[in-house]
Amino acid sequence: MGQKHWITFTTGETSEQRPEGNPIFVLLDLKMPKVDGLEVLQQIKADEELNMIPVVMLTSSREERDLVKSYKLGVNAYVVKPADFYAFVDAVKEIGVFWGIINESPPKSLKVNTLG
Secondary structure, eight states: OOOOOEEOTTTOOEESSOOSSOOSOEEEOSOOSSSOHHHHHHHHHHOTTTTTSOEEEEESOOOHHHHHHHHHTTOSEEEEOOSSHHHHHHHHHHHHHIIIIISOOOOTTOOGGGOO
């Protein structure tokens, strides 16, 4: 893989330096302005430092091929964005509660190469 670039959530700017630590989960869209979400998913799941991070695809696509490809690439959940703004906000909150609070994340000591 080529040189890695990190995108800062709040600004969308790229950087060659990765912020310290890993996020609890990644919320990803298929349709982004500069890069395809499936490409980002593939890069995350191919990276030993990142591949244990759960990835939730939150997208407007109901296309079966997008759903199938996402799961084949290792997405942990696929959620179709509700059209109503308030329903969308509620969906994002529920995703955050599940992955950030309810779900038990792998321990920080777990390394990918220690899996059986």
